Amino acid sequence: RFDVSAPALSRLLTREPCRILRAVETVSFTVERGTTFSIVGESGCGKSTLARMVVGLQRPTEGALHFSDITRIDGTIGPPRVQMIFQDPYASLNPRWRVGDIIAEPIRELKLRQDEAAIMQRVGDLLEIVGLSRTDASRYPHAFSGGQRQRISIARALATEADFLVCDEPTSALDVSVQAQILNLMVKLQKEFGLTYLFISHNLSVVRHMSDQLAIMYLGRFVETGPADEVFGNPRHPYTRLLLETIPDVEKPNRARRPMSGEVPSPIAPPPGCAFHPRCAMAADICRVERPPLRIVAAGALACHFG
Numbered sequence: 001r002f003d004v005s006a007p008a009l010s011r012l013l014t015r016e017p018c019r020i021l022r023a024v025e026t027v028s029f030t031v032e033r034g035t036t037f038s039i040v041g042e043s044g045c046g047k048s049t050l051a052r053m054v055v056g057l058q059r060p061t062e063g064a065l066h067f068s069d070i071t072r073i074d075g076t077i078g079p080p081r082v083q084m085i086f087q088d089p090y091a092s093l094n095p096r097w098r099v100g101d102i103i104a105e106p107i108r109e110l111k112l113r114q115d116e117a118a119i120m121q122r123v124g125d126l127l128e129i130v131g132l133s134r135t136d137a138s139r140y141p142h143a144f145s146g147g148q149r150q151r152i153s154i155a156r157a158l159a160t161e162a163d164f165l166v167c168d169e170p171t172s173a174l175d176v177s178v179q180a181q182i183l184n185l186m187v188k189l190q191k192e193f194g195l196t197y198l199f200i201s202h203n204l205s206v207v208r209h210m211s212d213q214l215a216i217m218y219l220g221r222f223v224e225t226g227p228a229d230e231v232f233g234n235p236r237h238p239y240t241r242l243l244l245e246t247i248p249d250v251e252k253p254n255r256a257r258r259p260m261s262g263e264v265p266s267p268i269a270p271p272p273g274c275a276f277h278p279r280c281a282m283a284a285d286i287c288r289v290e291r292p293p294l295r296i297v298a299a300g301a302l303a304c305h306f307g
């Protein structure tokens with residue numbers, strides 16, 4: 001089990017020095033080992049900033065990121081090893097390195113194998129695990145398609161023997177047919193190796209396929225969390241309900257789909273009270289002045305005065 005407590009906020013100074021952008025407020029969540037915790041929200045809600053903070057690519061400007069220690073299968077205790085699978089497989093691989101060196105680098109850096117023969121053996125094994133060939137180690141990234149490059153990225157992440165993989169929109173840059181192949185590979189690897197995923201996406205259909213637990217994020221805060229089945233089957237927050245109305249339902253093909261109305265407000269000047277109130281059909285006077293806290297509801301949590 002992984003307990004993650006992200007810092008009070010990520011704050012970026014704008015050109016006007018007195019104004020700050022609150023990308024992420026305090027968030028805490030627990031991910032059971034071998035499961036997927038997904039964070040969903042529209043562009044600009046702070047989910048990618050949170051992912052980058054979790055993996056250490058962006059430093060919080062207030063507070064600190066806290067991971068509970070975990071006990072590994074080999075008996076060692078310590079903070080989890082966290083690795084990221086990036087959105088864009090075209091930009092995340094060094095074009096001047098052979099694929100074998102790209103995958104071998106973390107193995108060498110972390111001293112996970114002692115000699116070069118063992119390192120290259122591991123590289124070959126990883127390429128086969130992600131559905132590529134051992135001989136691909138000698139080729140350069142430009143020789144591969146987008147889906148194959150994402151397989152290489154996954155192999156590199158696995159090479160670190162990470163306990164916790166942060167996947168930031170890992171398929172959004174790929175064709176739809178290839179997306180399904182990569183998602184199925186991730187599910188297969190999770191079952192085979194007990195991997196734990198923090199999965200970031202704006203695509204609810206993808207999230208439904210992947211998630212055990214789910215958090216809906218709006219303007220830097222979680223507004224609803226819970227088991228994925230429950231959030232999809234019985235959404236409590238008006239924002240979650242609106243998000244769900246935008247996705248197709250194969251069981252109800254004739255159901256009317258409403259597009260999401262309005263824009264996410266600027267995090268530089270968020271609305272007072274509940275940040276969702278300018279777009280919420282249920283908004284009442286209290287919503288305009290009092291921010292609803294995230295409180296425990298059933299198996300999850302909810303930030304709404306009327307949930």
Ligand code: SF4
Nearest residue numbers: 274277280287304305
């Ligand atoms: Fe809507 Fe009010 Fe609930 Fe916010 S607190 S989601 S404005 S009903």
